[in-house]
Amino acid sequence: MFKATIDAYLLKDSVETLSVLVDEARFRISPEGIAVRAVDPANVAMVSFDLATEAFDDFSADDCELGLDLSRVSDILGVADRDDKVHMELNEDTKKLMIQIGGFSYTLSLLDPSTIRAEPRIPQLDLPAQIVLNGKDLQKAVKAAEKISDHMLLGVEGEDFFMEAEGDTDRVKLTMSRDQLIDIKPNDTRSLFSLDYLSDIIKPASKSNEVTLHLGKDFPIKINFSIANGAGTIGYLLAPRIESD
Amino acid sequence: MFKATIDAYLLKDSVETLSVLVDEARFRISPEGIAVRAVDPANVAMVSFDLATEAFDDFSADDCELGLDLSRVSDILGVADRDDKVHMELNEDTKKLMIQIGGFSYTLSLLDPSTIRAEPRIPQLDLPAQIVLNGKDLQKAVKAAEKISDHMLLGVEGEDFFMEAEGDTDRVKLTMSRDQLIDIKPNDTRSLFSLDYLSDIIKPASKSNEVTLHLGKDFPIKINFSIANGAGTIGYLLAPRIESD
Amino acid sequence: MFKATIDAYLLKDSVETLSVLVDEARFRISPEGIAVRAVDPANVAMVSFDLATEAFDDFSADDCELGLDLSRVSDILGVADRDDKVHMELNEDTKKLMIQIGGFSYTLSLLDPSTIRAEPRIPQLDLPAQIVLNGKDLQKAVKAAEKISDHMLLGVEGEDFFMEAEGDTDRVKLTMSRDQLIDIKPNDTRSLFSLDYLSDIIKPASKSNEVTLHLGKDFPIKINFSIANGAGTIGYLLAPRIESD
Structure with missing residues (x-):
């Protein structure tokens, strides 16, 4: 049994956080809410x-x-205004999800969860540096880096957080000191990441006023933020690339 | 002899109602005004x-x-602001149409009307159900249906008007009761239409606050609305598709 | 030595005036400011x-x-808000240009000026007619002409400035009398220009309230306007096309 009503914009934002990495996802539903754990096809994020x-x-x-096929859900949510309510109800017999938005009734076929990649095991990581910053700042740096390179270095040097990209000829660096950040737990760290992934992950994160980064030395980065006034939490884990000197 | 001045936005809207179906049209001009009857190349609408x-x-x-070549006329009207006046005058000798908009003078070559498909005969149809609704509602339903299928069922069930689309796996239905419509003359009817055509026809209709649909059982649909504060009337007739059960 | 700070929007506008004709340019820097002279690869403008x-x-x-590679500079300026300040500084040792915008530091590789086409000699021309008009009017005429033809005639007839384009079948003409212009020094002249070039040149000129055209009989046209509250001047010279009668 599953039956729920939610603001359309919240469901849109939720689906977006997943669809930057995967096309289909297993939604684990319980009396406490909804959880999804997913890895991208290349096992990078x-x-x-x-x-x-x-x-x-x-x-x-x-x-x-x-x-659920996330692109179908996005399509359906496309007809909703952001302040519409979405009502969902599972029909156990037909194994279909009924979705009602603003007078429309959708009957959405479900995917067999066993055909979707199993939930990943979440690794325990010791990431000594933490940076809390506005999602918009992170997005601006990623966009600047994309013009120069396809990789981006994120790190902490002394008390400062920095983001740096180097192309064949040009280089861009953004340094943010403690007073430009919301918070920092400094620790000298640096890791290189693929901008392909970073720029996708940044899209939903950029809407958040408070994004937390956990960084290590050539370790994966954890990018956490909350949605729905704290009722939802999103955590991305992105594997590092090897830095050549 | 033909000489006329009109608001640019009115001429733009008029040309749009025709160009969703045909590229060229015969404008029949008389002292009473302008009339066009045209069928699309596939004889569907x-x-x-x-x-x-x-x-x-x-x-x-x-x-x-x-x-007239409708795309040339659209191009010319593209330079006009919506509140510009358009002055047209036929040069009988050169068989060209002079069009003046905001300081510009265009000399537009005319097409030989005999090279354009003849006017169709308009069939007499007995369509027992009538629905009057806002063009925006019709457009929203058509857009929702397009995400699911390439056909759409329109019908009346009891006192309600409904629009429904069914894809290989998913289904969407919008039901509008008498109080959500401007008016309804109910009569149990249903016909299936190609969304290719419906979505084109809906574009100009969506600007109208009052669109009248005439429906039958597996019969063509008539979609009527007025433009220019009632000085103009547009009527589309769209053939049904065969419904497979 | 070179070190300068300027409004981002001014640098953007400056780069645009050049990049409509060339991809790379030699910036001649002196204590008095910056000068560029460039010809397009086809030697037409x-x-x-x-x-x-x-x-x-x-x-x-x-x-x-x-x-400088103008597209790289444009890319970099793309991250700037229009009211950001841009600080540039030449590193003589590395032969790189450091660009700072809103917290970002860019290190931009320079091109060897000797690999960029040499500065052209600017021909002395006697162009008897001058027309001063709003850049927006010029742009509107060019856009209207593009719908009809790929060439455009500019000229002065009596006291009026005119712009005219003729396609295989259609024709458009815009006549502007003295009171619709800011100023005119009339002299019967007419020259034909390629719209490919005119429409590119018009883009930056269209932002100017006062564009001066210098016209002759089958001679190049000079299109002059100023930027940066008069601190900058832009002059285009565009070769005419041969008019066939």
């Missing part, structure tokens, strides 16, 4: 998505798992 | 366009027929 | 660009020449 029942206008569910 | 002299700032004409 | 030190917040330079 991982997302942990949690949306508690507080994010919903009403929510009642038993434990179950729904396989 | 027909448009009846009538613009009375009241729509014009000034209008004087003898009976004549002008063949 | 030429630009003279001068930006005096008054356009800068601060400016100090010895005589030197910088070779």
